[in-house]
Amino acid sequence: MTPKDATATRERILDSAADLFNQRGYWGTSLSDLLAATGLEKGGLYHHFGSKEALALEAFDHAVDRLRVRIRESLAPHREAVPRLHAAIDNYVAFVERPPVAGGCPLLNTAVESDDTHPALRERAAAAMTELVDDTFGRILTRGVERGELAADLDVEGTAALFVAAIEGGIMLSKLYGDNDYMRRTARRLHDLADSLATAGTAGTRTRRRSSR
């Protein structure tokens, strides 16, 4: 196998493992499930990844990479805070409609499963969640305040926490009911909230967003 083939094989294994762990959870995924999904022999899995745990950690990072690509692409066309918030919300509606990984949000799933049971997975989930709370929503809000697009006294920490909590909870509701409308309803009110944050000078973003859909 050339190095390029080896990388492609590894990617394919991580794709399958990410979907499987995200659907069944770490504790609900047996070694035989993993071998069946990845097409590996037992020896091959241990050779390439070392252990079920090591594969689970790498598969989680792989799933988060897929999400990161999506959110960056969603945000890239927009400069101002309010349109960036709308784009981020829409990104998660698209998430339930065209899931980048099977089984719902890997941050949510891994957070809920690992918090009392698996410190290494929990640490990965927390790092990925911090990226979403602080580096994505927190930064959009902070820059929006600095540029005068959002109110100077905006509760940035509370608002970032609310956006992420509601998005993750909305994905959970849609997955639970098998009905994407729960995420759409949640998103509708988050769009309203995003509009309400705009200072007077940028309040026209609402009309622009609505008419662009």
Added chain:
Amino acid sequence: MTPKDATATRERILDSAADLFNQRGYWGTSLSDLLAATGLEKGGLYHHFGSKEALALEAFDHAVDRLRVRIRESLAPHREAVPRLHAAIDNYVAFVERPPVAGGCPLLNTAVESDDTHPALRERAAAAMTELVDDTFGRILTRGVERGELAADLDVEGTAALFVAAIEGGIMLSKLYGDNDYMRRTARRLHDLADSLATAGTAGTRTRRRSSR
């Protein structure tokens, strides 16, 4: 054993099983974990509950009962929609501060774990979630609109979904980080949202709530 002793024993077993399943998940809870936590012999567990699955379903209902008592007690002193929303939000802040069941919210945990893996648990989680979305938040909002306390054109479905999504997501964030402040931040913005829903005549609820804390 008298029938009363038998009931007390069953309650004690369900208390332990509810905490264990909620912390470790259905798939992460082994039979030996269950026997150790409940103090049962293997034969006793099968005699009293039939199977691990039957015990898990009953333990879930038992956990939801504990939550139901809490939310009813929180709402009971309040008649109007906005104070009832504030009380419901505060109930979930108290939830992370004094958990009625170990391991976070059983609705959230069971929803996330069961959606792709366990139809019977998923059905229970969906029924309990519907009680929260429609019977608790949906009803508070609908009655508030009918009584003129909330705007006539309020997006009841979207607002109920947002409240539940954000509360469940807030609990998840606090559990993930081991930091109740994530739930408090989320709750702060939900309190603001609740206040913003009041029509002019009932807008004074904000001051009353704040001063009562």
